[in-house]
Amino acid sequence: TARPRAFEIxxxxxxxKGQFMDAIxxxxxxxxxxxxxxxxxxxxxVHLDGDRQDRKIEKWQVAALEAAxxxxxxxxxxxxxxxxxxxxxxxxxxxxxxxxASLQPGARSLKAVLAAYQGTHGTAPRKVLWLxxxxxxxxxxxxxxxxxxxxxxxxxxxxxxxxxxxATYALSILSYELQNG
Numbered sequence: 646t647a648r649p650r651a652f653e654i655x656x657x658x659x660x661x662k663g664q665f666m667d668a669i670x671x672x673x674x675x676x677x678x679x680x681x682x683x684x685x686x687x688x689x690x691v692h693l694d695g696d697r698q699d700r701k702i703e704k705w706q707v708a709a710l711e712a713a714x715x716x717x718x719x720x721x722x723x724x725x726x727x728x729x730x731x732x733x734x735x736x737x738x739x740x741x742x743x744x745x746a747s748l749q750p751g752a753r754s755l756k757a758v759l760a761a762y763q764g765t766h767g768t769a770p771r772k773v774l775w776l777x778x779x780x781x782x783x784x785x786x787x788x789x790x791x792x793x794x795x796x797x798x799x800x801x802x803x804x805x806x807x808x809x810x811x812a813t814y815a816l817s818i819l820s821y822e823l824q825n826g
Contacts, residue, residue, distance in 0.1 A: 650720065651771070651823070651824070652769070652770070652772070653772050654677070654679060654773050654774075654819055655682060655740070656681045656816060657684050657737070657775065658681060658683055658777050659730065659777060659778050660683050660685060660691045661691070661779065661808045662780065665808065666683065667708050668809055669813070670708045670709050670712070670724060671709070671711075673709075674718060674721065675715075675718065677718060677816075677820055678816060679720065680723045681709070683705070683724070683726075684728055685727055685728070685729055686783055686784070686787055687783075688780065688782070688783070688784060689730075730783065731786075731787060731790055734790050737794065739772060740770075742759075742770040742774070743773075743776075743795055744796065744798075745775075745776040745778075745796045746777050746799060746815050747782075747788070747798035748782060752798040752799055752800040753797070754799070758799055775799075777811050780807075780808060
């Protein structure tokens with residue numbers, strides 16, 4: 646039997662165009678995400694309703710299962726139903742730390758955010774939520790709402806990353822820091 650994880654990461658991913666969500670689900674599973682929440686934000690260009698949404702969620706859950714088998718991950722992440730980004734920002738509870746990948750001035754490095762958390766709480770966070778925006782990022786209104794809901798803005802460096810790259814990169818560095826912090 647697999648021993649319980651020392652931490653859980655949930656990826657909140659704004660829906661990208663095309664087949665990129667399939668790849669994001671697979672990569673998130675390989676990296677060890679506990680859950681994936683597809684988000685419909687103001688700039689999301691993909692809108693799925695009813696039956697189509699159910700089929701996509703099912704497809705992503707299968708992709709997660711296949712990726713878990715392939716990489717030997719005993720934990721298959723739950724792929725949640727698609728949520729509206731603004732509502733999800735408000736309802737996101739039960740996380741020790743809530744992060745949002747950001748190009749905003751003043752966004753801090755992950756290392757700085759984790760160090761501040763550790764300094765305040767005396768321990769590393771166990772349950773972390775990380776949101777990745779759509780092409781063109783979250784809108785100023787969404788970012789402002791995220792800040793008011795307690796999200797920490799984290800920079801992924803000076804380059805503008807495609808959303809599928811940002812998701813893989815963000816999960817990788819967070820997982821690494823939590824395993825080795």
